[in-house]
Amino acid sequence: MFIKKPSDIKESEITPKETFLNRRLFIRSAALAATTTASVLLYKKFNPLPLPDKAREKITDIAKTSGSLSTDEKPNTLKEITNYNNYYEFSTDKSEVAYAAKDFKTKPWRVSIEGLVQKPKVFDLEDLIKIAPQEERIYRFRCVEAWSMIIPWVGFPLKALLDKVEPLSSAKYVAFETYYDKTQMPDAIYAGIDFPYVEGLRMDEAMHPLTILATGLYGEILPPQNGAPIRLVVPWKYGFKSIKSIVKIKLVEEEPPTTWNIASPREYGFYSNVNPNVSHPRWSQARERRIGEFSMRETLIFNGYADQVAHLYAGLDLRKYF
Numbered sequence: 001m002f003i004k005k006p007s008d009i010k011e012s013e014i015t016p017k018e019t020f021l022n023r024r025l026f027i028r029s030a031a032l033a034a035t036t037t038a039s040v041l042l043y044k045k046f047n048p049l050p051l052p053d054k055a056r057e058k059i060t061d062i063a064k065t066s067g068s069l070s071t072d073e074k075p076n077t078l079k080e081i082t083n084y085n086n087y088y089e090f091s092t093d094k095s096e097v098a099y100a101a102k103d104f105k106t107k108p109w110r111v112s113i114e115g116l117v118q119k120p121k122v123f124d125l126e127d128l129i130k131i132a133p134q135e136e137r138i139y140r141f142r143c144v145e146a147w148s149m150i151i152p153w154v155g156f157p158l159k160a161l162l163d164k165v166e167p168l169s170s171a172k173y174v175a176f177e178t179y180y181d182k183t184q185m186p187d188a189i190y191a192g193i194d195f196p197y198v199e200g201l202r203m204d205e206a207m208h209p210l211t212i213l214a215t216g217l218y219g220e221i222l223p224p225q226n227g228a229p230i231r232l233v234v235p236w237k238y239g240f241k242s243i244k245s246i247v248k249i250k251l252v253e254e255e256p257p258t259t260w261n262i263a264s265p266r267e268y269g270f271y272s273n274v275n276p277n278v279s280h281p282r283w284s285q286a287r288e289r290r291i292g293e294f295s296m297r298e299t300l301i302f303n304g305y306a307d308q309v310a311h312l313y314a315g316l317d318l319r320k321y322f
């Protein structure tokens with residue numbers, strides 16, 4: 001039998017995970033202690049949770065949404081939604097994204113809509129959000145890593161924006177790009193994927209009434225960790241399609257490259273529709289853990305939105321086009 005020498009044993013193997021994580025935090029914080037504002041930073045590092053309460057603005061004039069587009073399941077708490085995040089530009093540790101992104105500068109913000117459109121335009125965010133009434137949409141949200149949440153987004157249909165710039169008939173796909181700035185996102189270089197993060201939808205998916213550009217949650221403007229100031233939400237697809245902090249939207253003729261497909265094509269396809277019958281090579285997609293719950297739930301085809309979206313994929317082999 002092979003016995004590991006002490007030097008072969010990683011710290012993560014001999015300490016319970018919580019202790020390991022806390023120690024790692026402590027070591028990092030100890031390094032911070034060398035700086036002048038150390039005590040303040042240390043305090044914040046160990047107490048990251050109160051962030052969402054202050055600083056955020058209420059969104060006024062939220063329009064009513066037709067009932068069928070929102071789920072009546074109980075939303076996750078603001079604390080859960082804003083402290084368990086995937087945003088690799090800031091951190092690959094879900095519980096650290098909120099802290100790492102807290103100073104992200106989102107004003108001023110511009111989004112360029114370009115490519116195969118009659119009226120390309122660079123919008124200031126303030127003008128962009130006036131294109132359509134802001135609505136609350138309570139959506140199921142399912143990550144490929146088998147966790148899920150119920151999120152009360154505020155946003156408006158992507159279709160409203162696309163209609164405004166008048167797509168040409170040659171436009172078949174929509175390509176999205178996230179803001180990228182190494183100085184604001186210094187840990188991005190450790191993420192192991194290329195930036196800027198890019199995503200894409202087929203034109204009919206982009207025009208679907210469930211597809212929204214979200215600008216807020218729980219009636220307040222989006223916090224940085226959730227993709228401020230504007231991010232995509234496509235509730236019947238795995239979470240990684242919902243690209244954050246968008247600066248460019250380009251209408252194109254060919255299927256655009258997407259970040260996770262580039263990183264690992266065997267694992268992540270272009271479509272990425274939630275499908276309990278098609279396993280990811282590393283995780284079954286049959287079940288999921290709702291954040292805040294102990295037992296697992298069955299995952300629903302198209303994340304429960306089959307009535308609204310299944311027709312988009314009639315005749316498409318969902319095993320091949322995963």
Ligand SMILES: Nc1nc2c(c(=O)[nH]1)N[C@H]1C(S)=C(S)[C@@H](COP(=O)(O)O)O[C@H]1N2
Nearest residue numbers: 085086087088143178197226239240242244
């Ligand atoms: N730019 C960018 N967008 C991104 C990601 C990312 O790392 N970078 N992560 C994706 C993944 S995998 C998920 S599950 C969701 C998480 O969104 P949330 O933190 O608001 O729950 O954002 C998606 N959008």
Ligand SMILES: [Mo]
Nearest residue numbers: 143144239240
């Ligand atoms: Mo994800």
